[in-house]
Amino acid sequence: SQTIHQWPATLVQPVGSPLSLECTVEGTSNPNLYWYRQAAGRGLQLLFYSVGIGQISSEVPQNLSASRPQDRQFILSSKKLLLSDSGFYLCAWGLYTGELFFGEGSRLTVL
Amino acid sequence: TQLLEQSPQFLSIQEGENLTVYCNSSSVFSSLQWYRQEPGEGPVLLVTVVTGGEVKKLKRLTFQFGDARKDSSLHITAAQPGDTGLYLCAGGRAGSYQLTFGKGTKLSVIP
DSSP states (O other): OOEEEEEOSEEEEOTTOOEEEEEEEESOSSOEEEEEEEOTTSOEEEEEEEEETTEEEESSOSSEEEEEEETTEEEEEESSOOGGGOEEEEEEEEOTTOOEEEOOOEEEEEO | OOOOEEEOSEEEEETTOOEEEEEEOSSOOSEEEEEEEOTTSOOEEEEEEOSTTOEEEETTEEEEEOTTSSEEEEEESSOOGGGOEEEEEEEEOTTOSOEEEOOOEEEEEEO
16 A cells, blocks of 8 residues: 655754755655645645656745655755745645645744 | 635534535536545545536545536534544646645534
């Protein structure tokens, strides 16, 4: 069966520091991969998605970036965090039907 | 931009009561999914509906896709405290890797 893991689960970082959130999927090949951010009361905002190694589509211009160095690995990064980057970050993998399967989430607090 | 409006935003009911939450849009979707999210965790897929007028049942939960595929409803019979959570609807379009998410309905079932 397929599983998805992301880490770290909780992160507290100062403004201006770098960020790296990692996500890995097991049990499937060539999945579509997604990074979402969830702010309180605002639903899920799609940040990046990838349909293959090295293929990244960005939905929201910002100081975040994503990379897919391996088929089942998806990384969310920032060189310098802003206060507004605080939130709950979710990685997901998707079927061709559009259904999504989410990781456990990473809570980022920028101080 | 396609929008999915969910109502109500918040719902607090007593155990044993019935409830219905709604997901509406002015746009047509090829599929509509419902997810449940508990605090601090990622959303979990409950159901996908793809045919106008389709009704699916998952134990005490009944999901319906509108005839015009623009809206959906989720009905819970005899709610239990375990049903507490954030219910999100998400619409998909054929040929697109992206889902449009509503902001969710936060349900609290009081014992």
